[in-house]
Amino acid sequence: MTYIESSTLTAIAKDYLEELKKRNDPLKARDRLKIPLQEMPSQDPHIRAKNLEEVATGYTEEQAILEAMRCLQCPKEMCVHDCPVMVNIPVFLKYIADGDFQSAVDEIKKTSLLPAICGRVCPQEVQCQLNCTVGKSLKDVDQAVSIGRLERFVADWERKQGTVKLPEIKPETGKKVAIVGSGPAGLVVAADVRREGHEVTLFEAFHKLGGVMRYGIPEFRLPNDIVDEEIETLKKIGVKFQTNFVVGRTRKLHDLITKDGYDAVFVGTGAGLPLFMGIEGENLVGVFSANEYLTRANLMRAFEKDKAATPIYSSKRVAVLGGGNVAMDAARMSLRLGAEKVYVVYRRTEVEMPARKEEVQHAKEEGIEFLFLQNAKRILGDEKSRVKAMECLRYELGEPDSSGRRRPVVIPDSEFLLDVDTVIVAIGNGSNPLVSQTTPDLKVNRWGNIIVDDNQKTSMERVFAGGDIVLGAATVILAMGEGRRAAKAINDLLAEDLKKNQS
Amino acid sequence: MNKIIDKKQLSKDVFQMKIEAPLIASERQAGQFIILQIDEDLGERIPLTIADADEAAGTITIIYQVVGKTTHELSQLEPGKYLPVFAGPLGKPTHIENFGRVVCVGGGIGTAPLHPITQALKNAGNHITTILGARTSELLILTEEMAKLSDSMIICTDNGSAGRKALVTEPLKEICSQDPKPDLVIAIGPPVMMKFCSLTTKPFGVKTLVSLNTIMVDGTGMCGGCRVNVGNEVKFVCVDGPEFDGHLVDFDNMMMRLNSYKEFELHNHNCHLENQMSSLEKKL
Ligand SMILES: Cc1cc2nc3c(=O)[nH]c(=O)nc-3n(C[C@H](O)[C@H](O)[C@H](O)COP(=O)(O)OP(=O)(O)OC[C@H]3O[C@@H](n4cnc5c(N)ncnc54)[C@H](O)[C@@H]3O)c2cc1C
Ligand code: SF4
Ligand code: FES
Numbered sequence: 001m002t003y004i005e006s007s008t009l010t011a012i013a014k015d016y017l018e019e020l021k022k023r024n025d026p027l028k029a030r031d032r033l034k035i036p037l038q039e040m041p042s043q044d045p046h047i048r049a050k051n052l053e054e055v056a057t058g059y060t061e062e063q064a065i066l067e068a069m070r071c072l073q074c075p076k077e078m079c080v081h082d083c084p085v086m087v088n089i090p091v092f093l094k095y096i097a098d099g100d101f102q103s104a105v106d107e108i109k110k111t112s113l114l115p116a117i118c119g120r121v122c123p124q125e126v127q128c129q130l131n132c133t134v135g136k137s138l139k140d141v142d143q144a145v146s147i148g149r150l151e152r153f154v155a156d157w158e159r160k161q162g163t164v165k166l167p168e169i170k171p172e173t174g175k176k177v178a179i180v181g182s183g184p185a186g187l188v189v190a191a192d193v194r195r196e197g198h199e200v201t202l203f204e205a206f207h208k209l210g211g212v213m214r215y216g217i218p219e220f221r222l223p224n225d226i227v228d229e230e231i232e233t234l235k236k237i238g239v240k241f242q243t244n245f246v247v248g249r250t251r252k253l254h255d256l257i258t259k260d261g262y263d264a265v266f267v268g269t270g271a272g273l274p275l276f277m278g279i280e281g282e283n284l285v286g287v288f289s290a291n292e293y294l295t296r297a298n299l300m301r302a303f304e305k306d307k308a309a310t311p312i313y314s315s316k317r318v319a320v321l322g323g324g325n326v327a328m329d330a331a332r333m334s335l336r337l338g339a340e341k342v343y344v345v346y347r348r349t350e351v352e353m354p355a356r357k358e359e360v361q362h363a364k365e366e367g368i369e370f371l372f373l374q375n376a377k378r379i380l381g382d383e384k385s386r387v388k389a390m391e392c393l394r395y396e397l398g399e400p401d402s403s404g405r406r407r408p409v410v411i412p413d414s415e416f417l418l419d420v421d422t423v424i425v426a427i428g429n430g431s432n433p434l435v436s437q438t439t440p441d442l443k444v445n446r447w448g449n450i451i452v453d454d455n456q457k458t459s460m461e462r463v464f465a466g467g468d469i470v471l472g473a474a475t476v477i478l479a480m481g482e483g484r485r486a487a488k489a490i491n492d493l494l495a496e497d498l499k500k501n502q503s
Numbered sequence: 504m505n506k507i508i509d510k511k512q513l514s515k516d517v518f519q520m521k522i523e524a525p526l527i528a529s530e531r532q533a534g535q536f537i538i539l540q541i542d543e544d545l546g547e548r549i550p551l552t553i554a555d556a557d558e559a560a561g562t563i564t565i566i567y568q569v570v571g572k573t574t575h576e577l578s579q580l581e582p583g584k585y586l587p588v589f590a591g592p593l594g595k596p597t598h599i600e601n602f603g604r605v606v607c608v609g610g611g612i613g614t615a616p617l618h619p620i621t622q623a624l625k626n627a628g629n630h631i632t633t634i635l636g637a638r639t640s641e642l643l644i645l646t647e648e649m650a651k652l653s654d655s656m657i658i659c660t661d662n663g664s665a666g667r668k669a670l671v672t673e674p675l676k677e678i679c680s681q682d683p684k685p686d687l688v689i690a691i692g693p694p695v696m697m698k699f700c701s702l703t704t705k706p707f708g709v710k711t712l713v714s715l716n717t718i719m720v721d722g723t724g725m726c727g728g729c730r731v732n733v734g735n736e737v738k739f740v741c742v743d744g745p746e747f748d749g750h751l752v753d754f755d756n757m758m759m760r761l762n763s764y765k766e767f768e769l770h771n772h773n774c775h776l777e778n779q780m781s782s783l784e785k786k787l
Contacts, residue, residue, distance in 0.1 A: 205723050207543055207588040244590040246723060250526050274727040276737060283732055283756050285763045292726035300720065301545055309547035309572055310720075311764040385759035433724045433742050437595075 003365065006041030006057055013038060013062040020069070029072050033134060037143055038067040040358070045365040049335050052219045052303060055362055056120075061099075064153040068096035070134055071145045078131035079147060084481045087111045089128060089147055096150055102163060105154040112151075113188050114480065116159065116226050119152025121217060121325075122477050123356045142357070159229065169237055170197035175494045178203060178262040180247040180435065183211025185268035185467030185479040185486075187230060190239045192487030198263075198494055200238075203245040205434075208299060211270055212468075213476070215299035216291065216326070218333050221359070248438035257462055263497060264462045264490045267442075267450060268483065271468040272432030276425055277321065281379030286313060286387035290322070290330040290426035297333050315422035317341045319390050321376055322426035323353040326473075328360060330424045331368050342368045343418065347375040347395055347408050373397070373408060377415060379423055390418045429473045447472065456486035464490060505589040507582050508562055513644045516569045517612060518578045519554070525561030527553070527591050533599065533623040534616070534714065534746055537565065537591030538722040541576050546588065549573050550719045550741070552616035553592060566615035566644065593722045594745045597712075601628040603686040606678055607653070608634045608671050608700055610692020614645045616714055617691045618652075624689075625652045632685070633657070634674050636696070640665030671696060672703045679707040687712065690749060694758050701749030711749040715740045718763060731757050 016035065020027070041057045042048070048055050059067065071093040079089040087108055095104035108115045122128075128147045129135060135144030158164055175198045179186045182204040194200045208214050210227040235241070247253055247269075256262045274289030276282050293312075296302040300310035318339045320331040323346040331342050344363070346353060349372050353360060364370070373395040382388045394416070398409035431448030443451045443459035449472055450465040452458055458465050466482030468474055509521035527537060531553050540546035555564035569575050580586075597620050605624050609617040614635055625631055633653040637643045638661045650656050657674045658666025667674065671692075678685060688711040690700035697713040704711045717729040717740045724742035731738055734751035738744065 205590065206721070207540065207590075244588055246590055246593065249592055250530060250590070252530075270725075272723070272725045273739065273742075274725070276727070276730075278737075283730065283737070283753075283760065285759055289727035292720055292728040295720050295726050300547065304545070308545045309542070311547075313763065384762075385756070437742065 003042075003045055004039060005044075006060070009039055009041050010060045010062055012036075013060070013066045017062055017066055027069065032070050032072055033137055035066060035070045037070070038063040038146060038149070040146070040149055042362070045362075045367070048220065049332075049366040052336060054223050055220050056358070058156055059149055059153045064096055064101075064150055065099060067146050068093045068150055071097070072133050074133045076133070078133065079128040079145075082130050083128045084475075084477045085111045085484065087128070087151070092154070093145065093147070093150060096154060101154050101157045102161075104150075105158045108151060108154065112477075112480070113191055113484075114184065114230055114476075115151050116155035117184070117213065117222065117230070118477050118480070119148050119150075119155055120222050120226075121213075121356075121475075122148050123475060124148035125357050127477070159226075164229075164233065166233065166236055167191065167195050169195055172199070173197045173494065173498060175199065175263045175497065176201070176261055177490060177494075178247075178256045178260075178265045179268065180253075180265065181205075181211060181268040181270055181467070181469075182209040182231075182241070183268055183270050183467055183479060184213065184476045185270075185483040186211070186266065187234065188480045188483030189266045189268065189466070189487045189490070190234055191237075192484060193266075193490055194234070194237055194239050196491045196494070198491075199240075201240045201242060201262075202234075203242045203247050203251075205244070205246040206299065207243050209241060209243065211268075215295045216329070218294065218298055218329050220332065220336070221329065246434060248435045253435060253439045253442070253460075253463065262462075263494055264464065266483075266486050266490065267435055267458070267463065267465040267469060268467040268479070269432040269435055269469045271429035271473040272434075273430035273448075274425065275428045275430060277376060277427065279376055279378050281381055281387070282425070284379055284381040284387050285385050286315070286421055287379060287423045287425065288313070290320070290326045290424050291429070293330050293424050294326075294333060297337065303333075303337060312337060313422060315339045317420040318422045318424060319343045319345050319376070319418055319420045320424045320426055321345050322428070323348065323355060324426065324428075325355045325359060327424075327426035328355045328363050330426050332359075332363055332366060334422070334424065335366060335368065339422070343371050343420070344368055345371045345374050345376060345390075345392065345418075347373070349373060349397070352405065371418075375408075375410075376423070380417075387421050387423055390420050390423055391415055392418055429468075431472070432469055435469075455489035456482055457489060462493070504585045504587060507580055507584050507586065510580070510582055513566065514641050517566065517642070517644055518569070519564060519566045520577075521557075521562045521564050522586065522589065523561060524563050524589060524591075527589075528556040528558050528561050528563050531556050531563060531592035532596030533619040534597030535592035535594045536616075536722075536745060537563070537589060538593060538719065539565075539577075539586050539590075540588035541573055541580070541586065543587035547573050548588070548720055548722065550593070550716065550722055552714070552716070552745075554615040554618055556619075566612065568612045590722070593741060595743070597623065597746055599623045599627050603629065604632070604683065605629045606632045606634065606675065606685045606688045607649075608636070608675060608688065608690040608692070608696075609645075609649070610636050610671060610690075610696035611638070611642055612644065613690075613692030613696070613714075614643075614649065617689065618645055618648055620689060620691075621649065621652045630654050632678060634659065634671045634678075635666075636660070636671035636692070638662065670699070672699050675700055676703050679704055679709050685709055688749075689713075694754055694761065697749060697752075698754035698758075701752065701754070705750050712746050713749040713752060714745045715747060715752070715757065716745065717757060718761060731760075
């Protein structure tokens, strides 16, 4: 993929649209399939690799309309079924094609509360775009209608217009709900429960709100302003926020119900406890979990090197272990913090990488080198215990395992040294231990994830949970989906309470 | 936002502050810590042990040594000012029971976290022997408070300006050699002191607890920055600790990791640790 400037992309789209407008017969499926996929305009890779501004700059109106016209409005609606929250995709795409952006965003918001965020971070190629008929017809999933980009387009359009409407709030019920954690799961519960007229207080351990969307996903992929705006909206509808409040420690979960009078609690404390490889040298100076590295850079603003009090390791040559979004973010962040050479070391091949395709492509454009079928064996330190190299092993694909995936098998005696001064481990997370550690009644599975029923209810009365703390490290949209389900269960429970009080 | 109620300078670099924090004051138990920031946007998060709490007044006491940018700035703040970020109590509380004979060893500023633990152990009926050490007499803190809790107390300074001219490991070794041996030793102070206290008690088979103050970011078990090797296992100090079995802690690695951002520190207190380490190494 060569880099094309945004202005060129728009000009091409404009011309194409003009041509289409000249026709007076309705477009056939065949015509729609011919419309070229609209590439996402982005900052020049050489420039963006040194700044924190958003990489993808978003479709222009012409591009959006043209891309939406690619949708065939097919009756099967595979996209809707593959979306975890079942956004009515063909309907919103039709509105965009007709230039009615407000109706498009209103339609999305019926099901997805945070379209500006989901449009940016959802792994669309394994969700709504996976079985898109356009992609199928063109025999390439990358040619599917760019649903995510369009979702982002209309959400951004609305924000720019300043037409974002506050949801209606029902009359106050006098019921109180506590939400623990301000990630996507918690925010969605806050919105949905508040709309029913219940009083909502959200407790967050950190000093800033947004969970992983704030401390993990970097500014260049999800600008803080967008997260801030969502939180502002919640504040405007009366959700109360208590930061620096560690539920389980500052106040026990039980006490929220028995002493503080909350009628229900939602636990959305997210993933935690970064996993390490368990290899020699992993505690050397210069080895970080991606969580630590990204939290320093994002939440603690260490990228503003002269201003922030939180230090960040100054790295020249970085190896990132892992193949997910977290690995991509860490690799690209280290580049922006001044690293000269960044490797992503992944045990399997590119096809198996769980990261969003767009992130992998962006990372490559920025000059990050991918070492597939390789993995760390040990990390070597100098006399001051600082990382000086990483010994790696090469792998090849062996027999398929039970899941049908060919397993990587180590090639004997394939050791080689990678010259790096920093190693960032991004191989996943365990569960957040704080609430379960201090709440013995809350049942968790053997990985520490909270066990819930179909309504997100935990083993404790009036306590619900959702998001990464239930699913293990998952996605924003899945966390939102669980939040919606939990909110519904909480609203039902409180409605029942109110009915009982009346009779 | 938590208000600074009171500030006292205990020695040249050591300050004590009372902070308004009613919820923390009522929940905290011996051995726990808080995390604070001086500036909500650009500040750094630093962990400090809770030295005391007054539940009725809704305040907690922190004692800290000026070692870097944040502690320096904190020491410049006057009562009436607010701290924008103040979260806790974090970490697992100390396990308190009647062990029998307990030796509490405090080195320098380490006496601050040791104090509430000693109090809890005293209340549980333990016989307390306290050893307090510092480079010079001016650097000793909380001697009166500790004396009140102790059945016997030994003071050591490096230069002999107060008590014995010795390192804390000397009396510790003597006590461990006596019959009956202590049932438990708790040592809190600079890493190097905790390391050598643990080495001292090990041959006697006396269980030794240490409280680790590693680099932390979140303090809630999310970042892994606070990790240490404890008996070949990786532990997170903020959620698995801060107390660990001193005989199992890899102190050398921990000290190296504490130096990760050495170039960023304003005042470098580590040279002192290194000097102390070499003198201890000679003695043992
Ligand atoms: C670097 C990175 C990149 C990612 N990229 C993507 C992506 O591109 N697309 C995607 O879909 N997903 C991505 N994810 C995953 C996604 O961010 C998570 O699945 C999602 O944020 C989970 O939401 P949550 O609400 O469950 O929890 P979180 O977002 O983890 O939020 C939990 C919040 O709870 C707080 N908390 C924890 N314990 C307590 C307590 N005891 N008291 C009070 N508060 C507490 C935490 O501080 C945190 O703010 C990424 C994750 C990371 C780390
Ligand atoms: S929410 Fe995610 S999966 Fe659903 S339509 Fe939007 S981008 Fe696709
Ligand atoms: S300080 Fe981040 S995990 Fe302990």
